[in-house]
Amino acid sequence: MVKLTKAMTLNVLKKVVGLSCINDCIVLPFATGMSITLSLLALKSLKPEAEFVIWPRIDQKTCLKSILTANLKPLVIQPVIDNEQLVTDMEAINAAIERVGANKVLCVFSTTSCFAPRTPDKVVEIAKVCKQHDLFHVVNNAYGL
Numbered sequence: 395m396v397k398l399t400k401a402m403t404l405n406v407l408k409k410v411v412g413l414s415c416i417n418d419c420i421v422l423p424f425a426t427g428m429s430i431t432l433s434l435l436a437l438k439s440l441k442p443e444a445e446f447v448i449w450p451r452i453d454q455k456t457c458l459k460s461i462l463t464a465n466l467k468p469l470v471i472q473p474v475i476d477n478e479q480l481v482t483d484m485e486a487i488n489a490a491i492e493r494v495g496a497n498k499v500l501c502v503f504s505t506t507s508c509f510a511p512r513t514p515d516k517v518v519e520i521a522k523v524c525k526q527h528d529l530f531h532v533v534n535n536a537y538g539l
Contacts, residue, residue, distance in 0.1 A: 396421075426536045430460035430503075437500055437530050438464060444500035447532075448490050450482050450515050452508045457534060466500060473512060482516040484523070491527055501530035507537045 399421050407413045422429050438444060447461045450471045461468045469490045473480035482504070491499055502524055504515035517533055524531040 426534070427456040427460050427463075430457065430532070430534060431463045433532055434460060434464035434466060434500065434503075437532070438466065441500055441530070444498055446490075446494055446499050448487055448499060448502045450487070450502075450504055450520075452505050452512055454505070454508075456536075457503065457505065461503065469494065469499075478511065480512040482513075482520070484516060484519055487520065487523060491523070491529070496527040496529060499527070499529055501532045503532045503534065505534040507535065 400419060403419050403421050404416065407416045407419065422432070424432070434447065445467055446469050447464075447466045448469045448471060449457060449461060451473060458468060471483055471486045471490060474483045474486075475481075487502060502520050504517050504520050506514040506517060508514060515533075517531075521531050523529075
């Protein structure tokens with residue numbers, strides 16, 4: 395059943411959605427919250443000294459509950475207003491990393507699916523910051539590809 399589900403998912407991603415660069419996937423039998431929690435716990439095993447998750451805030455309880463369930467501390471980054479939209483505060487993300495130290499930060503946990511006036515997080519910019527500080531970047535892409 396797992397192999398069939400994986401094969402069908404890969405087929406849809408490649409042929410229907412057009413993501414020909416995808417070579418592998420995993421389909422987890424969990425809802426968003428449990429999937430995020432397990433992802434954070436897996437990363438925590440790779441960086442046990444980390445205590446914090448930098449989280450650009452969105453109004454979904456699942457994200458916050460996942461961080462807390464993984465026994466991590468959220469560093470909540472409030473969005474800023476830009477042209478009547480709420481957007482990712484990149485300066486605040488950098489400041490949070492500097493404040494607690496990159497060695498204590500497990501990841502930046504961004505989100506692509508939100509509701510107006512909140513815009514999706516700036517995942518490319520966040521990824522660059524994570525690479526610069528050698529941090530994991532977890533993207534909550536529930537409801538999308």
